[in-house]
Amino acid sequence: GGIITQTPKFLIGQEGQKLTLKCQQNFNHDTMYWYRQDSGKGLRLIYYSITENDLQKGDLSEGYDASREKKSSFSLTVTSAQKNEMAVFLCASSRLGGQSQNTLYFGAGTRLSVL
Amino acid sequence: SQLAEENLWALSVHEGESVTVNCSYKTSITALQWYRQKSGEGPAQLILIRSNEREKRNGRLRATLDTSSQSSSLSITATRCEDTAVYFCATYPNYNVLYFGSGTKLTVEP
Numbered sequence: 001g002g003i004i005t006q007t008p009k010f011l012i013g014q015e016g017q018k019l020t021l022k023c024q025q026n027f028n029h030d031t032m033y034w035y036r037q038d039s040g041k042g043l044r045l046i047y048y049s050i051t052e053n054d055l056q057k058g059d060l061s062e063g064y065d066a067s068r069e070k071k072s073s074f075s076l077t078v079t080s081a082q083k084n085e086m087a088v089f090l091c092a093s094s095r096l097g098g099q100s101q102n103t104l105y106f107g108a109g110t111r112l113s114v115l
Numbered sequence: 116s117q118l119a120e121e122n123l124w125a126l127s128v129h130e131g132e133s134v135t136v137n138c139s140y141k142t143s144i145t146a147l148q149w150y151r152q153k154s155g156e157g158p159a160q161l162i163l164i165r166s167n168e169r170e171k172r173n174g175r176l177r178a179t180l181d182t183s184s185q186s187s188s189l190s191i192t193a194t195r196c197e198d199t200a201v202y203f204c205a206t207y208p209n210y211n212v213l214y215f216g217s218g219t220k221l222t223v224e225p
Binding site for chain 1: 124146147148150155156158159160163165175203212213214215216217218220
């Protein structure tokens with residue numbers, strides 16, 4: 001078994017601020033993902049990383065940067081927080097991407113509010 | 116447009132009843148996955164059903180897949196209050212990325 005740890009659990013920022021969310025996994029998985037979830041909506045992919053040193057944009061990458069520091073960690077930066085923005089950011093990991101039968105394992109999320 | 120989509124935004128049943136959540140998808144797939152997300156948690160996979168399978172079971176859960184109509188269903192029998200959650204279907208329409216539907220919020224009342 002393993003676990004995905006996201007920090008912080010709650011993040012309150014101000015408009016225009018640069019905010020960084022962190023994710024660590026101990027599954028020894030190659031692929032990691034960042035999804036955004038808005039209230040009552042599905043998950044939209046922001047960035048993913050197939051292996052260490054790889055970075056791929058998802059459908060929602062504008063306004064975000066990502067960094068795969070090492071195999072076990074993947075960070076997401078909101079480059080300029082938008083006023084009244086509220087969402088949950090979910091980190092996930094899986095064995096090497098490209099396999100439709102891969103299971104994604106998710107963290108509990110970071111809840112972002114922008115004042 | 117959504118590549119995978121559940122057909123209902125919300126459902127409510129009483130404990131002990133059975134319930135079915137439906138999903139339709141838009142591309143060819145090799146597998147479809149069902150996830151459940153409880154309040155305050157990340158999604159967790161319930162069932163993975165491959166394109167050559169018509170039905171897959173996991174305890175009280177049963178998933179079906181109809182590739183001709185590009186649809187899937189997830190049935191839960193003998194529901195419990197702890198089944199209250201949002202249920203998502205998800206598919207891999209391209210090589211690396213899992214796409215999720217918007218989810219069906221299921222409430223199981225005592």
